[in-house]
Amino acid sequence: MQYPAPIAHLIDSYMKLPGIGEKTATRLAFYTLDMPDMDVHDFSTALTEVKQKLHRCTICGNVTEQDPCSICSDPTREKSTIMVVEQPKDVMAFEEMGEYNGLYHVLHGVLSPMDGLGPEEINIKSLIVRLQKQDNVKEVILALNSTPEGESTAMYISKLIKPAGIKVTRLAAGLAVGSDIEYANSITLKRAVQGRTSI
Amino acid sequence: MQYPAPIAHLIDSYMKLPGIGEKTATRLAFYTLDMPDMDVHDFSTALTEVKQKLHRCTICGNVTEQDPCSICSDPTREKSTIMVVEQPKDVMAFEEMGEYNGLYHVLHGVLSPMDGLGPEEINIKSLIVRLQKQDNVKEVILALNSTPEGESTAMYISKLIKPAGIKVTRLAAGLAVGSDIEYANSITLKRAVQGRTSI
Numbered sequence: 001m002q003y004p005a006p007i008a009h010l011i012d013s014y015m016k017l018p019g020i021g022e023k024t025a026t027r028l029a030f031y032t033l034d035m036p037d038m039d040v041h042d043f044s045t046a047l048t049e050v051k052q053k054l055h056r057c058t059i060c061g062n063v064t065e066q067d068p069c070s071i072c073s074d075p076t077r078e079k080s081t082i083m084v085v086e087q088p089k090d091v092m093a094f095e096e097m098g099e100y101n102g103l104y105h106v107l108h109g110v111l112s113p114m115d116g117l118g119p120e121e122i123n124i125k126s127l128i129v130r131l132q133k134q135d136n137v138k139e140v141i142l143a144l145n146s147t148p149e150g151e152s153t154a155m156y157i158s159k160l161i162k163p164a165g166i167k168v169t170r171l172a173a174g175l176a177v178g179s180d181i182e183y184a185n186s187i188t189l190k191r192a193v194q195g196r197t198s199i
Numbered sequence: 200m201q202y203p204a205p206i207a208h209l210i211d212s213y214m215k216l217p218g219i220g221e222k223t224a225t226r227l228a229f230y231t232l233d234m235p236d237m238d239v240h241d242f243s244t245a246l247t248e249v250k251q252k253l254h255r256c257t258i259c260g261n262v263t264e265q266d267p268c269s270i271c272s273d274p275t276r277e278k279s280t281i282m283v284v285e286q287p288k289d290v291m292a293f294e295e296m297g298e299y300n301g302l303y304h305v306l307h308g309v310l311s312p313m314d315g316l317g318p319e320e321i322n323i324k325s326l327i328v329r330l331q332k333q334d335n336v337k338e339v340i341l342a343l344n345s346t347p348e349g350e351s352t353a354m355y356i357s358k359l360i361k362p363a364g365i366k367v368t369r370l371a372a373g374l375a376v377g378s379d380i381e382y383a384n385s386i387t388l389k390r391a392v393q394g395r396t397s398i
Contacts, residue, residue, distance in 0.1 A: 003291065004264045006249045013242035018230055029249065030288060031217055033262060034307075037250055043212035044246040050205045050232055051239050063232060065203050089229060092202065108233075 007033070059130065061106040061123040063088045071104060078102045080138040084127065084157060086110055086145060094143070102141075105130065110144060110153040119156070128160060139167040146173060206232070258329065260305040260322040262287045270303060277301045279337040283326065283356065285309055285344060293342070301340075304329065309348040310355055318355070327359060338366040345372060 002008060007029050014025035032040060056062070057069035064070065071077060071091075081102030085091055091104050109122040119125070131137055140161055144150035158168045173191035175184055184192070201207060206228050213224035231239060255261070256268035263269065270276060270290075280301030284290055290303050308321040318324070330336055339360055343349035357367045372390035374383055383391070 004253055004262060006245065006252045006264070007262065009241070010245040010249045013238070013245045016234065016238055016242070017227055026288065028216055030286065032246065033249055033253060035215065039212070039215055040246050040250050042208070043215070044243045046205065046209040046212045047231065047239050047243040047246070050209045050228065051236055053205045054203055054232060063203060063206065065205070087229065089225065 056106075056108075056123075060104050061108060061126060062091055062104060063106075076101075079134070080136055081141065082127075082130075082137055082139075083141040083143050085143050086150065090143065102139075107144075107153070110147070110149040111156055112149045122153075124157060124160075127157070131161065131164060131166065137166060139169060142168065142170045144170070255305075255307075255322075259303050260307060260325060261290055261303060262305075275300075278333070279335055280340065281326075281329075281336055281338075282340040282342050284342050285349065289342065301338075306343075306352070309343060309346075309352040311348045321352075323356060323359075326356070330360065330363060330365065336365060338368060341367065341369045343369070 003011065003026075010029040010032060011022070011025045014020055014028045015022060020028070032043075053065055054063045055065075055067060057064045057067055057072055059068045059072040062069050062071065066073075078101045082105050083094065083100065083102055084105045084107060085094070086107055086109065088106055091106060094100050094104075105123070105127045107122045107124065107127075109117055111117055111119065111122065131140075140157075142154040142157060144154045154170055161168050172195055173188065174195055175181065175188065175192050181189070202210065202225075209228040209231060210221070210224045213219055213227045214221060219227070231242075252264055253262045254264075254266060256263045256266055256271055258267045258271040261268050261270065265272075277300045281304050282293065282299065282301055283304045283306060284293070285306055285308065287305055290305060293299050293303075304322070304326050306321045306323065306326075308316055310316055310318065310321065330339070339356075341353040341356060343353050353369055360367055371394055372387065373394055374380065374387065374391050380388070
């Protein structure tokens, strides 16, 4: 015996989401069945609209409804600095921080040969084109995750850009604020010591 | 700064699912953005169809596309036994077991005064009506979960049905097959001793 087709279909769809196996998908499908009609309708609409209405900004690659995105088209933003990030979520994190007033460039991933992600698969080429067109860029901040893939992507981009005489920086590595030395790994400690500052 | 409206809308929808908070919802929304168009379209369709095409069987309460459901309308099923379960998923579990050939009755919940779930909120009334109409029912098996709510719902239904002279049984309680005595709780052990069988 099998679940009725509409339930089976919905279980399959939930299973395509990351971290959701068959048991969770089944639970979510039956939960959906008991949700108010309006909520399920909204959910269904949200799914189609996210694909129809959102696009990548042709300048920075961030997801946006209008093109160029609100940051690229904002005349008050400092055009001389571009912060390179992995994901649209990272843009949001820096915008919430509120101190940064430059532009962004979203790679949509990092170099990861194991996963078949080379320079062509992520949004690097458009960064180079952008730097060639916009000759007022003075600094590129590589704000990539502190993972092996993030580090090697940063090195790769740095080598491409530096010959053009643009300053390339990366985020400081060290202890997270509020964290314990006891629990920090040795690479983090090494970076924290190397980058020590006077007080 | 906020996420573009279509993303924010989808995050809200994901957050209505059980066990999904804002961080996970955000991760799922961005993941959805990168999914193939076809998969997202299927997902959206599955959501609307699960609400449009599925209904409760007017006899047993199980979710079904046709009414009565395939089990209630199957002439080879034994009509003299009704197994009362909490959820449609439980019907599936017993059907996968394959030994049971009687009918079902799905309560869609258990009595839980703390959550405002009284006898009117779950599918009990239709069970009583069903037993009054169908005078050939000889046994009602209360296959409810071994939780305080499941147990008290079983007691409640048992008291309603027994006066009609119908045999009421419940599932055996004891050690799960493959489990360790060491890790069993004392109520389970007590039930296992009380229900010991000769070998």
